[in-house]
Amino acid sequence: MFIYLIKRLLAVVPIILFAIFLMFALIRLSPVDPAEAYLAAANIHPTDEILAEKRHEFGLDQPLLVQYVQTVKKIVQLDFGNSYVTNTPVWQEVATRMPATIQLAVSSIILSIVVSVPLGFLAAIYKNSLIDHLSRLLSYLGASIPQFWLGYVLIFLFSVKLDMFPVEGRGTWQHFVLPSITLSLALIAIYTRLLRASVLEELENVYVIYGRTRGIKEKTIMVKHVLRIAISPMLTGLGMNLGKLLTGTIIVEQVFSWPGFGRFFIEAIFNRDIPVIQGYVVLAACLFIVCNLIVDLVQLYIDPRISRKGMAES
C-alpha cells in the first residue's frame, strides 16, 4: 500500500514536467514575443532599447535549455512571474480568486452527487421504468446542452421571469443556485449513467444471490453491498471529469459574472498576459493530477481490492 502510494506520487513528476514543457514550447512557438506582449499590456511604447532590455530581463536571450530549466525552477517554487497587466505576482492573483472558483466547484460537485447517486441507483434497480427513461433523457440533455446557453436560459426563467434568484455576482446562498445547477447538469448526466451501469454490473455478481438466499433484506444488500462497490467507478469519473468542471467554471463564471479565476484567465487571454495563461494551464494540470490521485486513494479506502490489483499490475 505504502509502496503503491510512493509509486503513484513519483509518476506525477514527469507529467508536471511535461506540462511545463508544453507551455514553454507553445510560448516559444507562438508568434507573440513575450517582451512585446509585456510592453503592449503595460502600455509602454516599444522601442528597440526597451525591447532588448525586457528580453534580457525575461531571459529570452539565453539558450532554450537554460530558459527551460529556469522556468521549471521558478514554477517549482510557485513563482509564475508577474502579471503583465496588474504587475502583481500571478500566484497572488490566483490566491485571491481561487476561493470563489473552488466554492463554485465544490457546491456543484455536491449538487451533482446528491442528484445522481439516487437517480442512477434507482434507474438501475428499476431498469426500463419511468425513472430509468427520465435519467436517460436527463443524461442526453446534460451531455448536449451548451453550458453557457443553459446559464442564460436559467437566468431568463428564474431571474427575469420569476425573479427568484439574482442574475449575477456572489454573496448570498441565492447567488450559488443558478451557477451550481448550470455547472452540475453535465456532471449529473455522466455520473448517473456511470452509476447505473456499474450497479447493473454488480447485480450480476454471485454475492447478491448469496445475500438473497441467506435472507438478508434486499435494501441491506443494495445499499450496504452493491452501492458501496458500484460507487467506485463513479469516483474515478469524478476525478476524470474534473477537467470538465474546471473549464465549466470558466464559462459559468463568465455567464454569471462570478469573480473567480476562470474570468481572470479569459481576460488574460485577451490581454496576452502570458504569465497568467501559463500559470493557469500549469496549475490546472497540477490540480487535475492531484485530484485524480486523491480520488484513487479514496477508492482504495472504499474498495481495498483495488490496491492488490494495482500492486499486481505495477
Place this chain on the structure above:
Amino acid sequence: MISSVQMASKSKWALIISAAILIVFFLVSILAPWIAPHDPIQVNLAIKLSSPSWEYPLGTDHLGRCNLSRLLYGARVSLGFASLIFAASLGFGLLVGMIAGFKGGWIDLLLMRFCDGVMAFPNLVLVLGIVGLLGPGLWQVVIALMMVQWVYYARMIRGMVVSMKEQNFIAAARISGSSTGKIIRRHLLPNVLPPIMVMGTLEMGWAIMDISALSFLGLGIQPPTPEWGAMIQEGKAFIRSQPELMIYPGLMILFVVISFNVLGESLSERFGIKRRY
C-alpha cells in the same frame, strides 16, 4: 429476451432518426446561400429587433439582420469547421497511431508518452491555453482543437494496431505475401472503422460545443460572421426584451449535438463496442 429485441429496434430507430436530422443539418449548411431568405450580415437598423413576419420569419436582431438566415448560415460554420477538425485530427491520429503501432520500440514509446502528456491536461484548458498564446480567432481555435483532439485517435488506433498485429489473420496475410500497405488497407482499416465512426461522431458533437463555447467567450469567430455561440453572446443583452435572440441558436446547438450523441451511442450499440462514459 423480449426487451432485448425491443431495445434493438429502438436503437435502430434512434440511429435512423438522429442520422436523418444530421443529414438535414448538413444539407442546410451546404444549401444555406440558396435557402436563406436574406443576407445574414446585411445590417438594416430601420427594422432592428422586429418581431416575426412573412418577410422575416424569426424576426431580426439588434442590427436588423434576419435571424433565420443567420441561424441557417450558423449551421455552415459549426458543421463545416467541426468536420474539418474531425478530418484533420483523424488523419493525423491515424498516421501517428499506425506508425507507433507498427514500428513499436522507442518511437512508439516516445509518441505515446507525448499523447499521455497531452491527455493529462483537462481538454478545454489546453485548448484555451493554446488559443491564449496564439491569440483569439477562428483559425487559432480550429488549430488548437486539432492539436488536442488527434491524440485520442492516435492512442486508440495504436492500441488496435498492436492488438491486431499479433492476430492470426494478419499473420496469414503476411505469409501469403501481402505488403504492409495492403494489410493496412484490406485488413486493418475495416476493423478499426467501427470504433473510429463511434468516436468521430461523438467528437463532432464535442467539437461543435467547443467551437460555440469559444466563440461565446469571444475567442473564436469574430462578428459579424453568423455562428451560434457568438449569436448567443450577442443576444444575451436582450434577454429581457427579446429572449428568443439567444434561445434559438442555443436550441440549434442542442439539437445538433444531441443528434450526434444519440447517433454515436446507437452506432456503438450496433457495433457492440463497449464505451466508458
